[in-house]
Amino acid sequence: MAIITLTTDFGLKDHFVGALKGSIYKELSDAKIVDISHNISPFNIQECAYILENSYKNFPEGSVHIVGVDSEPTPENQHIAVLVDGHFFVSANNGVIGLITSEFKPEKVVQINIPNPENGSFPVMDVFVKVACHIARGGTLDVVGKSFDDLKDLRGFSPTVTDNGKKIIGSVIYIDNYGNVVTNIHKKFFEAYRKGRNFELNARTTKIHRIYNKYSDIINFNVEKGKRKGAGDLMALFNAAEYIELAIYKSDLNTVGGASTLLGLDYRDAVTINFE
Template sequence: MAIITLTTDFGIKDHFVGAVKGTILSNLPDVNIVDISHAISPFNIQECAYILKNAYRSFPEGTVHIVGVDSELSPENQHIVVQVDGHYFVSANSGVISLITSEVKPEKVVEIRIPNVISGSFPVLNVFIQVACHIARGGKLEVIGRPFNELRELREFEPRIIDNGKTISGNVIYIDNYGNVVTNIQRSLFNAYRNGRDFEVSARTTKIKEIHTSYNGIINFDLDKSQRKGPGDALALFNSAGYIELAIYKSDLNSVGGASSLLGLNYRDTVTINFL
């Protein structure tokens, strides 16, 4: 059975998601539609890219991914299909695919060219669905597009190496449902520059000198409970996607707060690693 996924900033209040799903089913009744997320912050390409990168690999090859974030057509925001890593991404040329194509070379990229179609203000409904259903039926990309070699990349959020490799300066790229703060500093980059040195993760006034591989890594279970670190304490870890993440152990963003609110961190804020 063909699979089409949806990643959008539409939310769930309005009719958009329902209209998209209904139109897909009208064109392809047997398709399996999977929601990756409809809670992307409006027009937040970096957030969308992070979520999509870490979700698509769990789907079988041949899956078609519709990306409905900042998708309105313009001369600088072309509609494209990217075939990469055995998957198909139907999107605008906003840079959203760049986190994937930075690690895996695209097999094919086409600019969507469908005659007699006006994308208007709802291109996901009027354009992307037609393309996704065409691909899901086994259709060729050459039928709906022409070769394209101007993929936009998200370069503004690449971490910087400064002070002759003594410091990695990164940024917050995502805040999750728990208020945990994900940086753009990957484990591989950290390991490449550490060279056995001690280090300090610095975010505003917070400084952390350990990076764990799990959230409860902050707890020393050999100590008496009264002496352990635990709920409410700040920690850094390599998350499941391989990025350095800051968290408050077992904290609730909606009550006492999470790392984003308690550490005063927002999207794009700076997080640095200083090697000592």
């Protein structure tokens, strides 16, 4: 039986997550359920897309991923089920799987049309659970809907290039638990325009001229401890997802602060790179 994952903006205070899991167990008593996150910022499609893209690939092929963000159906926000990169996604057509479908062509997309659907205010439980459980049992997408060819892209995610390739204008797409600031500038995109040139990364009044490959690269172990960079110092790196991230090495957002608070950066704030 396939794994069913849950990614939502429901939080953990209310009853929604428990009710959602209960409804899955009611359909499949031996279901395998994994929480990816329930702390997506409300209706934040870009944040959800980033987390989903960087988590689904660690699950076995055939896993079913329920996405409960901006899930209320409208004529412009249809319910869909998608098979892409060997995984099934049950979601609204709001662009949330856009990062995945920009890299892999979907094998099949259907608009969900199940018999006697509930038309309440909790479509993730009323519709998505039924579809996910059907797939987890080995059911096909043809049973839950008809082919659909109007899959939305993730708008506003890609950075832009100006000044004849001399400047990349990106933005903050995610702030993690450590206060690290993730931008939408991918390593491949950066290197494609860099072409070996020197650069200056600007985030508000901060200027950075080097990007590391891992956090501990900021430390020069050939320098004595009292004189080298380390905990509390600002750095830029290509994170595990290969996006440019700004971080305070070994920071604690709840005590000394993280890159987001110390640099004054928030979701959608601009980060620019100028090539020399």
